[in-house]
Amino acid sequence: ANPFNTRTTNSFSYSLLFTNQELAIQKYGQPVLQCLQVRPLMKEGQSGSDRYRLTLSDSEHYVQGVMGPQLSHLYHDGKLKPDCMVRLGGGYPSGVANKRILVVAELDVLGEYQPSGRIGAPKMLEIENPSAATGAGAAAPAPIAPGNFYGSKPEDKKPKPAPRQSYGGGRAASANSGTVSMIESISPYNNKWTVKGRVTSKSDIRTWHKPTGEGKLFSFNLLDESGEIRVTCFNEQVDQYYEMLEQGAVYYVSTPCRVIAAKRQFNTLPHEYEIIFERDTVLKKAEDQDSSVPQIMFNFHTIQELQNIEKDSILDIIGVIKEVGELTSLVSKNTGKPFEKREVTIVDDTNYSVRVTVWGKTANTFDGCPEQVVAFKGVKVSDFGGKSLSLLSSGSMVLDPDHESAHRLKGWYDAQGRTDSFLTHNNMASAGAATGRVQVLKLISQIKEENLGMEQDDYFDVRGTVVFIRQENFAYPACPTERCNKKVIMDGDSWRCEKCNMSHDRPQFRYIMSINVSDHTGQLWLSCFDDVGRVVMGMSGDELMALREENGEVGTAPAFENATCQTYTFRVRAKMDTYQEQQRVRYQALTATPIDFSVEGRKMVEMIKQLSM
Numbered sequence: 001a002n003p004f005n006t007r008t009t010n011s012f013s014y015s016l017l018f019t020n021q022e023l024a025i026q027k028y029g030q031p032v033l034q035c036l037q038v039r040p041l042m043k044e045g046q047s048g049s050d051r052y053r054l055t056l057s058d059s060e061h062y063v064q065g066v067m068g069p070q071l072s073h074l075y076h077d078g079k080l081k082p083d084c085m086v087r088l089g090g091g092y093p094s095g096v097a098n099k100r101i102l103v104v105a106e107l108d109v110l111g112e113y114q115p116s117g118r119i120g121a122p123k124m125l126e127i128e129n130p131s132a133a134t135g136a137g138a139a140a141p142a143p144i145a146p147g148n149f150y151g152s153k154p155e156d157k158k159p160k161p162a163p164r165q166s167y168g169g170g171r172a173a174s175a176n177s178g179t180v181s182m183i184e185s186i187s188p189y190n191n192k193w194t195v196k197g198r199v200t201s202k203s204d205i206r207t208w209h210k211p212t213g214e215g216k217l218f219s220f221n222l223l224d225e226s227g228e229i230r231v232t233c234f235n236e237q238v239d240q241y242y243e244m245l246e247q248g249a250v251y252y253v254s255t256p257c258r259v260i261a262a263k264r265q266f267n268t269l270p271h272e273y274e275i276i277f278e279r280d281t282v283l284k285k286a287e288d289q290d291s292s293v294p295q296i297m298f299n300f301h302t303i304q305e306l307q308n309i310e311k312d313s314i315l316d317i318i319g320v321i322k323e324v325g326e327l328t329s330l331v332s333k334n335t336g337k338p339f340e341k342r343e344v345t346i347v348d349d350t351n352y353s354v355r356v357t358v359w360g361k362t363a364n365t366f367d368g369c370p371e372q373v374v375a376f377k378g379v380k381v382s383d384f385g386g387k388s389l390s391l392l393s394s395g396s397m398v399l400d401p402d403h404e405s406a407h408r409l410k411g412w413y414d415a416q417g418r419t420d421s422f423l424t425h426n427n428m429a430s431a432g433a434a435t436g437r438v439q440v441l442k443l444i445s446q447i448k449e450e451n452l453g454m455e456q457d458d459y460f461d462v463r464g465t466v467v468f469i470r471q472e473n474f475a476y477p478a479c480p481t482e483r484c485n486k487k488v489i490m491d492g493d494s495w496r497c498e499k500c501n502m503s504h505d506r507p508q509f510r511y512i513m514s515i516n517v518s519d520h521t522g523q524l525w526l527s528c529f530d531d532v533g534r535v536v537m538g539m540s541g542d543e544l545m546a547l548r549e550e551n552g553e554v555g556t557a558p559a560f561e562n563a564t565c566q567t568y569t570f571r572v573r574a575k576m577d578t579y580q581e582q583q584r585v586r587y588q589a590l591t592a593t594p595i596d597f598s599v600e601g602r603k604m605v606e607m608i609k610q611l612s613m
Contacts, residue, residue, distance in 0.1 A: 032087050032110065033058055034119050038080050041066070051272065056086070056102060059120030065102040066189065069272065074109055083117060085110040103189050180252070182226035186259060187273055194254040196286060197222035197229075198293045200377075201396040202247045204361065205238060218242055219394065221269065222253065223297055230267045230274040230394070237277040250289050254282035268314040268378045268394055296398060298377060300405055304350035306387045306425055317389065318375040318405050319346030320413045321368050322353060322422070340364050346374060349412040353422040356389040358397065368399050371413065373406045384483070386531075387425030423591070424531075441569075445521035453574025453585040460574070463595070464517030464524065465567045466536060469560050471553065474533075475541040477507035485510060485530075509541035515589075517570065526570060526589040535592040537563050568592040 037055040052075055054065035067075075074080040090106030181193040202220040219232040231253070233241055245251070258276040267274055277283070298316045301309065309315065325343035332339060342363035347353040356376060358366060368374050378395025382388045391397060400406065409417075442452070442460045452458040479486045479497035488495040494503040511533025515526050534540060537559060547555040570589045577586040 057122040061125040062122040063125045065104050067104045079109040085113040183224045183229050184226035188259045197224040198250050199247050200296050228269050229271045233277045250286040252284045257281050302350045303348045303352040303354045311383045313381045316377045319348040321370050321372050322347045347422050358391045375401045443521045444519050444524045458574045463569050464519050466564050467518045468516040470514045474513045475509040478510040480508040509545040511541045526587050528589045532589045532592045567595050
C-alpha cells in the first residue's frame with residue numbers, strides 16, 4: 001500500500017511552508033514525509049545529547065529538522081531510523097544562520113510502511129532570500145498546533161498586523177505584551193517571542209574578578225504552566241533589573257534575548273535551554289498578577305527512594321521537620337570568605353528521615369520549626385557517610401506549601417507520624433539500587449551459593465543472630481568535628497586531626513568492629529562502623545571505651561556478653577576486596593534493625609496463606 005494515495009510526497013512543497021504559510025495552511029493537512037537521516041546533535045553525555053537532527057524529504061526537496069527530547073523515545077526504541085515514513089503533527093519553520101530549519105514538535109512513525117530506500121531524488125531546499133519569511137516587515141510564521149501541522153486555519157482572510165510570535169502555542173495577554181509563548185517552547189531557533197511567568201527563585205548578586213576584567217551577575221527562575229527556565233543578567237542588566245524583580249511576582253519577558261544550552265554545572269532545571277538578558281531585553285511586571293500562573297512546580301521523591309538515587313542527582317523533596325539544627329558559621333577554604341549553614345532533619349510517611357543542609361541567607365533566615373511541612377526544590381544528593389541532601393543556590397524552599405503532598409503528610413504526621421520511629425540512609429552507598437537486589441532478604445547459605453559480591457557490589461538484607469564480637473580494637477579515636485570522623489593522633493596532651501588542622505582535648509571514639517552472625521543455614525562475618533556498632537552494643541564508643549579505661553577487659557566483658565544472642569535484620573554490602581595480595585569478598589553491615597516479632601509474625605502468617613492457596 002502506498003501511504004501517499006491522498007497526499008503524495010511530491011504534492012507537499014517546503015518552499016510554500018517557508019514563504020507563504022497562510023496558503024500552506026489552506027492547502028495541506030498533516031504531511032507524510034520520509035526521514036532520510038537521524039542522528040544526535042551531541043555525543044552522549046554532553047549537554048543537548050537528547051536532541052536530534054533529522055533530514056526530511058517530500059521526494060522533491062529535503063530540509064534539516066531538529067527534534068527535542070520529548071520525542072527522543074522514538075529514536076531510542078529504534079522506530080525512527082533512516083528511510084522510514086513519518087507524519088508530522090506539530091512544529092514550525094525557523095531560520096538560523098541563513099539556513100532553513102524545521103523544528104519538529106510532534107511526529108508519528110508510520111511503521112506499517114517500510115520503503116526499500118529513498119523515494120525520489122530530493123534536492124536541498126534553496127530559497128533565494130531566506131530571511132524573507134521571518135525578517136523585518138514580514139509576519140512571523142504561525143505556530144504549529146497539535147492536529148494541524150501548520151496551525152489553525154484563520155477565520156478571517158483579511159490582512160492583519162503581524163502579532164508577536166507565539167512558538168509552540170500562544171495565550172492572550174495584555175494589550176502591550178503581544179501574544180504570549182509557552183516557556184517550554186523557548187529555543188535558539190525562535191528569535192521573537194514573549195513569555196509570561198512567575199519568578200520562583202532569585203539569587204544574590206555575585207561578583208567576579210579576573211585578570212581580563214571584573215563583573216557581576218544574578219539569576220532567577222521563571223515558571224509558567226508548561227515549564228521553568230533559568231534567566232541570567234550581567235553587569236548593566238543587574239543594575240537595571242535586580243531591585244525591581246520580586247520573587248513570587250509575575251512578569252513578561254520579551255526578546256531580544258540570548259538563548260543558550262543550559263549549563264548543567266549551574267542550572268538544575270529540566271529545560272534544555274536558558275536565557276541571558278541583553279541590552280534591549282524587555283522585562284515588565286504583569287498588571288493582573290495572573291493567579292493561573294503556578295506558584296512553583298515540584299517533582300517530589302520520597303525519602304525512602306533516596307537509596308535508589310545516584311550521588312550528585314538533583315531532585316525535589318518534601319517532609320515534616322523533625323529537628324532544626326543551630327546556625328553554623330564557617331570559612332571557605334577557597335575564598336577565605338565566611339558563610340553560614342544549617343541542618344534540617346525531615347521525615348515522611350515512608351518512615352525514613354534525611355538531613356538537608358541549607359546555606360547562606362536561607363540558613364540565616366530559616367524560621368521553620370518542628371512539625372511543619374517543608375518542601376525543597378533543587379537539592380543535591382550526597383552519599384558521604386550515608387544519604388544526605390544539600391539545597392543548591394539555584395534551589396528554593398517553601399514552608400507549609402499549598403500542595404496535595406503537604407496536606408497528606410500533615411494528616412499522616414498528626415495521626416501517627418509524631419510517635420513513629422524512622423530509619424536513615426546512613427552508610428547506604430549510592431549504588432545500592434543499581435544491583436537490582438534492593439531489599440532482598442537472603443539466607444547466609446544463599447549469599448555464598450550465589451557468589452554475591454564476586455563480580456560487582458551486591459546489596460541485600462540478612463536476618464542473623466550475633467554469636468561473637470571481636471573485642472580487640474573495637475573503636476578508633478576520631479575527630480569530634482561534625483562530619484569529619486578522621487582518625488586523630490596523640491600530640492602531647494591533645495589529639496590532632498590532620499584533615500581539619502585542629503587539636504582537641506579528647507577524641508570521639510567511633511566503632512570499627514567485626515561481628516559474627518548466624519542463621520539456620522550458616523555463619524557470616526560482618527564489618528561494622530559506628531552507626532551499626534551503636535545499635536549492636538547499645539551504647540556509644542565513648543561509653544564502651546570509658547568502661548575499658550576504668551577496668552580493662554573486665555569492665556567491657558558484660559557489655560559484649562549482653563550484645564550477643566541478639567537478632568537483627570542487617571543491610572549488607574558484599575564487595576570484592578584485596579588483602580595481603582589475596583582477593584576475598586568483604587561483607588559490610590550498613591544498617592542493623594532490631595526484629596519486630598509482631599510484624600514478622602504477621603508476615604509469616606501471610607506467607608503460610610499463600611502456600612495454602
